Amino acid sequence: MSSGNRQTGKWASVVYSLRLLVRDPMGLAGLILVTLMVGTAVFAPYLAPRDPFALDVMNRLAPPSQDHLMGTDQMGRDTFSRVVMGARIALKVALTAISLTLLGGLVLGLAAGYGPKWLDNFLLLVFDTLRSFPTIMFALAVVAVVGPSLNTVILVIVVTTVPVYGRIIRTQTQAIRYNEFIQAERAMGAGIFRILGVHIMPNIIGPLLIVASMDIPVVVTIEAGLSFLGLGVRPPTPSWGSILNDGYSFIRNTPWIVIAGGVPLILTTLGFTFLGESLRDIFDPKLRKDI
């Protein structure tokens, strides 16, 4: 190890990683797109030029103009304002669903990876069972029981993705649990929660966060897909999926609604994917170009 590296603290390495990220064209593009998306979501009420719910029946399906940057939909609502507000829904679903998935995956994955063999077998069975439901089928079933809502979307996403995370975490935990430093901690008298929380989790959370950041676009598209099918958020709440759905019905009258709903979806997906891949390259020393 180089002696120059020795004095670097945690913050210095964060700054260093950021610099690597900005220098990578893909990482920079991802960072800009993600910042744009998050910024839009956070400041949506100030950015939206009009009330996204205000009807203007005289001005239905209008093309883009100075008044309506992306035209209007079949009820004369300003599409641009709806797209901006839709970013909120997308981000809210993505962040809630991914954090709940991470949490659930950590609890179940650590239990399966560090717990007794029978618990491992049982949890794997649960994971496989959940994985075997197609997401849409599962969503239809859940909607049939509890009705469509934002929380239903989140529930569906969490239940279908927890097994993926659980499996990753279980495998990582098993890879670490027999390392000598875990044995050393046990030999010092450390309890199970200390071992899991202080010694195993920090070693698996890094790669996991990157997987999570790459899964955000997937979640955004699932939400859009479910909303498109009418299984997600209820009208008139603006969601990119429901905007697409509206546009789809009137695609013969005007293409603008579909474009307005689709482009931010594409850009968000690209942004998070770029960012995730770039971060993975930076944190995986084997893929790193500077060493």
Next chain:
Amino acid sequence: MTDPLLAVEDLRVRFRIKTPLRALLDRDPDPFIDAVLNVGLTLEKGQAYGLVGESGSGKTTLARALIGLNPAHSGSIRFEGQELIGRKDRQFKTIRRNIAMMFQDPAGSLSPRLTVRSLITEPFKIHGIENVDLKAETARLLEMVNLGPDIAGWYPHQLSGGQARRVGVARALALNPRLIIADEPTAGLDVSVQGEILNLMGRLKRDLGVSFLIITHNLAVVRHVSDRMAVMYLGRFLEQGPTDDVFAHMRHPYTHALLSAHLNPDPDAERVRVELAGDVPSLIRRPTGCEFHTRCPFARERCREEFPEAAEAGAEHTYLCHFPLAADQP
């Protein structure tokens, strides 16, 4: 007479090698191997006990059984008079405060995301000791093992082998344990660092009255620091006794073989080499009679059939052999 610090009697550690179903299908009535068998040792305060033997002879298993990392099957382990066998993992917590273990891999036994300071003070946090100045303790412990204070902010991967080993020693010393189990304390270190580590252990033994159980295949280490020693083979003690006595009057051919495999830096020294043929037999199918007969250059008919009784060769010096070496041989 007061209790010795550590008294082990007839210890047996077994591992299951087949699942119960597999064993039933194979009609195997005993789907276990004995990694440690019939082991007994006594360790007094301030003394060091050396365990030698080839890889796979059960040295590490024995050590791990002492602090409950491997469950012992039967026998007795008494530490300061308390019986350890039959305890649950949680009930080992206080024991693990008084018996510290240094692991084989110096860097691998340090949690990779923790700084040296966090690593050394980990025992305080584990045992909920809050009325200490962790910063001062770190400095004290680092000084004890001859490491500079600025190393406290480093991470394990930035340490050299010798530094990592010393951090391991410092961590073991944190709570003033009464016994330190050192698994291969010199493995992977160059000779000068080996010497430093051994001197450090000797000093701790002398000045702080810490006892050591040293596991090694390096006979020079045993000779240098331990008061008593045992030679392990297939989980048994083939010969044990006071170190000086064992070195001067070794009775078991295996002890002799181990010693003669050890290089002597004096080229003119006369050497009687005993070479061992073959590999260590499998624990799954232990040899009949004397378990060493498959590799013993002096094996005779009787060795193949009859298990040798423990024989005495002086004060507290015992061995398992039908045809021991003459008492005055090297």
